[in-house]
Amino acid sequence: MNNFTYSIPTKIHFGKGQIAHLSELRESGEKVLLVYGGGSIKKAGIYDTAMKILKDAGLCVSELSGVEPNPRIESVVKGVGICKEENIDMVLAIGGGSVIDCGKVIAAGACSEEDPWELVLHPEKITAALPIYSVLTLAATGSEMDKFAVISDLKKNEKWGTASEHMKPKMSIMDPEYTYSVSKKQTAAGTADMISHIFENYFTNVSNADVQARFAEGLLKNCFYYGPVALEHPDDYDARANLMWTSSMAINGILSDGAEVAWCVHPMEHELSAFYDITHGEGLAILTPHWMEFALNEATAKKFADYGRNVWNLPMAEDDMETARKAINCTKEFFKDMGLPSTLREVGIDETYFDVMAEKAAAGCKGSYVELTKEDIVHIYENAL
Ligand code: NZQ
Ligand code: ZN
Numbered sequence: 001m002n003n004f005t006y007s008i009p010t011k012i013h014f015g016k017g018q019i020a021h022l023s024e025l026r027e028s029g030e031k032v033l034l035v036y037g038g039g040s041i042k043k044a045g046i047y048d049t050a051m052k053i054l055k056d057a058g059l060c061v062s063e064l065s066g067v068e069p070n071p072r073i074e075s076v077v078k079g080v081g082i083c084k085e086e087n088i089d090m091v092l093a094i095g096g097g098s099v100i101d102c103g104k105v106i107a108a109g110a111c112s113e114e115d116p117w118e119l120v121l122h123p124e125k126i127t128a129a130l131p132i133y134s135v136l137t138l139a140a141t142g143s144e145m146d147k148f149a150v151i152s153d154l155k156k157n158e159k160w161g162t163a164s165e166h167m168k169p170k171m172s173i174m175d176p177e178y179t180y181s182v183s184k185k186q187t188a189a190g191t192a193d194m195i196s197h198i199f200e201n202y203f204t205n206v207s208n209a210d211v212q213a214r215f216a217e218g219l220l221k222n223c224f225y226y227g228p229v230a231l232e233h234p235d236d237y238d239a240r241a242n243l244m245w246t247s248s249m250a251i252n253g254i255l256s257d258g259a260e261v262a263w264c265v266h267p268m269e270h271e272l273s274a275f276y277d278i279t280h281g282e283g284l285a286i287l288t289p290h291w292m293e294f295a296l297n298e299a300t301a302k303k304f305a306d307y308g309r310n311v312w313n314l315p316m317a318e319d320d321m322e323t324a325r326k327a328i329n330c331t332k333e334f335f336k337d338m339g340l341p342s343t344l345r346e347v348g349i350d351e352t353y354f355d356v357m358a359e360k361a362a363a364g365c366k367g368s369y370v371e372l373t374k375e376d377i378v379h380i381y382e383n384a385l
Helices: 018-028 046-056 073-085 097-109 116-121 184-202 210-232 237-249 265-276 280-295 301-312 320-337 351-364 374-384
Strands: 011-014 031-036 060-064 090-095 132-136 148-153 158-163 171-174
Touching (some): 011 018, 018 090, 018 132, 018 171, 031 046, 031 073, 031 097, 046 060, 060 073, 073 097, 073 116, 073 148, 097 132, 097 148, 116 158, 148 265, 171 237, 184 265, 184 280, 210 301, 210 320, 265 374, 280 320, 351 374
Parallel strands (some): 011 171, 090 132, 132 171
Antiparallel strands (some): 148 158
């Protein structure tokens, strides 16, 4: 295991009715910028509840609405403008990962003279941020408890992740009931996203990081069990609660600290979203089994077999390579059963940009579990077609 410093400043209020804690925003000042998406929070009544609590607490609320899935830099720029003009004290994002990511970079941009896109391209330029609060409404990205934000400039076909300790939320409210209204498509995509985050951390070259590995296997089992339950019964509290807490645990450092490895399926997927604006979790579900098939070899078979035995309960007696193949197949079948697409064509992608996407993704994959060249990535895209 590598050395690490584990630090999560985010206070989590988890469970039914925890939105009452929004009154605590008062500790960061008076003026809040409320950031939200295309209206799901209004339909679900979360907006009205939040506004009442904020007003009763004496907070003054400005709003930025309409943040897009795969949030655009234009929304960030708009939010930064409001913060600066109105001397905003803090940012409150209510929504899924897109809204929270947008809120995070707004909070950083409000404390900077840099062009906000520079903060996306050069995380080291983020030197401060307004306090960030979130109310999570979709279990997927883990943005509610991590330092990352992913922003797109679709005019340039660019989608990049930035990261900063300053962007870790100060407080996040996680009420599983708020995810009852999430569509089947987004529930499946969100589950695929957290599964992918776990895999990206699990397949590491750091040896003997067993706490992280066993924890990852437990979280995977949880996704494979509760994902289908949430699809079938959207208002099953236990399913939504267990998925929601898994989304945070998958990416808040518990699995990665001490077992660091560069991610590779995510850089490959971010290019698909940058060029075709697809749903992140769907792209991951398409690419993951093909990445696994590519990464499986004599050296990695043991790890894939561990995954098969410990997560899918495959028999201990069979040899590693056979078990590994079965485990990959279980993964593929799971995504299919969740109604997720399994080919790029299903989401409107053909080979037109494979070369340029692979070139950009390869830069992000340096230091991954199995090294990927640009040609390897083109090969994976072709297999996923
Ligand atoms: O815009 P609204 O109306 O809110 O609707 C959203 C959106 O259309 C809807 N939704 C959210 N909560 C809902 C709901 N609909 C009904 N009921 C609810 N309770 O769902 C749609 C998708 O929302 P979005 O926020 O885009 O989804 P998600 O949470 O999956 O976020 C995806 C974004 O996060 C990035 C992805 O690349 C993508 O841009 N990621 C962020 C990460 C991070 N910050 O750590 C890591 C991830 O790997 C990922 O890259
Ligand atoms: Zn992801």
